[in-house]
Amino acid sequence: MTSVAVLGTGLLGTAIATRLLHQGLNVHVWNRDSSRIAPLAAMGANVIDDLEQVVENHRPIITVLRDASATTSVIDGVGHLQGSTVIPMGTMGVEESRNLAKHVAGQGGSYLEAPVLGSRPQALNGTLLVMAGGEALDFNQQHELLTHLAEQPMHVGPVGSGAATKLALNQMIASLTHSFSLSIRLIQQSGVPVETFMKILRPSALYAPTFDKKLQRMLDQHYSDPNFSTALLRKDLRLFLEEAAAAGLQTNGLQGLATLLEDAQGGDLDDQDYCALHELTVLR
Incomplete structure (x- = not known):
């Protein structure tokens, strides 16, 4: 039976671990807050009490953590990786991912960044979009594991290319949601029924499925x-802007959206669904 460790059991990490359990894998789970592991343990996951247990049997290590700093800290806690492959699925910056790859190599492990597009529903049904960055050999070795989570995991290039692809996509999530919110606000204030607007939008080249979602x-x-x-x-979005600036790109058009989101930091919207930025597109 294929064995895998999943470190980080937030919303996405729990869904990934659940999917792998349902696919018949021997799943080992860890979370800083151990109480969040209980539902997975009830489903048959093995609980990792000590991070040094992670590399037993040279199992691959999927991390689903908030950022590069958290991921590096957890991998540090694992210690020597004994040839295991670390597969971070969270979003991080390009240089952050490259630095983490060097960190992993220094601990005796291999590295395959594999950020995903999609969330809990897609993880549970195995339709995440995986964009892997790393050596082709490492991708080929982990391909079977990744196909439990994605119908067609893609190798997009060397380390850093997966991170860049994910940031590019997440920038579009922010931009599309913002532009859609503004359009909805305007047509409502102009007295146009929302469904009338949607009937015009849906068959057009401007439509994106996320609008109806x-x-x-x-x-x-x-x-x-x-x-x-x-x-x-x-x-x-902050990570995208940092990478875009480093690449010499003009990002003035995004700065207003970034400012809106920054102004909301620490407020009630933080823990809510990202489409709550709709609350930021009207003057109060």
Whole structure:
């Protein structure tokens, strides 16, 4: 039976571990707050009490942690990696990922960044979009594991390319949600029925499925039960802007959105679904 460790059991990490358990894998789980492991243990996951237990049997190590700093700290706690492959699935900066790869190599392990597009529902049904960055050999060795989570995991290039691809996609999440919110606000204030607007938008080249996924939440101001929070969206947009600046890109058009999200930091929207940025597109 294939054995894998999942470090970090927040919303996405729990969904990933659950999917792997349902696929018949021998799953070992760890979380800083051990109480969050209980549901997975009840499903048959093995609880890791000490991070040094992670590398037993040279199992691959999937990390689903908030950022590069948290991931590095946890991998430090594992100690010598004994040839295990570390597979971070969280979002981090390009240089952060490259530095983590060097860190992992210094601990005797291999590294395959594998950030994902999708959230809890996609993780549970195995339809995440995986964009892997690293050596082709490492990708080929972990391909079977990744196919439990994605129908067609993609190797996009060397370390850093997966991180860049994920940031590019998450920037679009922020931009699309923001632009859609502004459009909805304007047509409502102009007296145009929202469904009339949507009937025009849906068959057009401007339509994106995320619009219908978030529309009712925005109209109902229902932002609880997030799959991806406003705080994480802000963090990822900040990372994108840092990478874009380093690449010499003009980002003035995004700065206003970044400012909106920064101004909301520490407020009620942080832990809610990211489409709560709809609350920021009207003057109060």
